[in-house]
Amino acid sequence: MSLVGFLDALASKSPAPGGGATAAVVGAVGVAQALMVVEYSIGKKDLAEHQETLGAARAKLSRARQLLLTLADEDGAAYAALNALQKLPPDDPVRLRDLAGAAKASATVPLFVLATCVEALDSLAAIKGKTNRFLESDLRIGAIVLNAAAESSRCNVEVNLPLIEDDAALEGGGSERRNMGLMLKRAAALLARVLG
Secondary structure, three states, X not given: OOHHHHHHHHHOOOOOOOHHHHHHHHHHHHHHHHHHHHHOOOOOHHHHHHHHHHHHHXXXXXXXXXXXXXXXXXXXXXHHHHHHHHOOOOOOHHHHHHHHHHHHHHHHHHHHHHHHHHHHHHHHHHHOOOOOHHHHHHXXXXXXXXXXXXXXXXXXXXXXXXXXOOHHHOOOOOOHHHHHHXXXXXXXXXXXXXXX
16 A cells, blocks of 8 residues: 555544554654665664674664565554444444454554564664764654554553453463553663754
């Protein structure tokens, strides 16, 4: 889907794509911004000592960008399924059987988006001061956008947690609110390192 197509679909009266896809796509934009900085830094003679670090960041960020785009699609599918179940009568057997699982999927995908954004921020922090100095503002913008995507993902997890009977059933095996809090604190710390 083109950017215009995505924005048109997002602006329409349709349950998907929604906020979860927005967070994932925004995260992918932040990663792409950082990748531009890396591409302008790889091969520069004055950054020769950092080429290995830059190459590792390029590989990690490239994977993160692809994963975030995949997660955007998965979020749309997960939320569409949840939305369809929520439209059924409260006592419908299909709703009773499948709602918790659909809510779990709708909360799990944004958790993966959040984790992917944090890992991407870690890559940005690792290359801070090791890239083309003329693109420092671009690296900062990438970090700001990634942090915004991480914060946005929290909203998508929290809205679905009340629909899940067993919070521990989610990825991580414990309190997802606590895990989210830890990831968001890490994201804020990494952002501060890139901006500092």
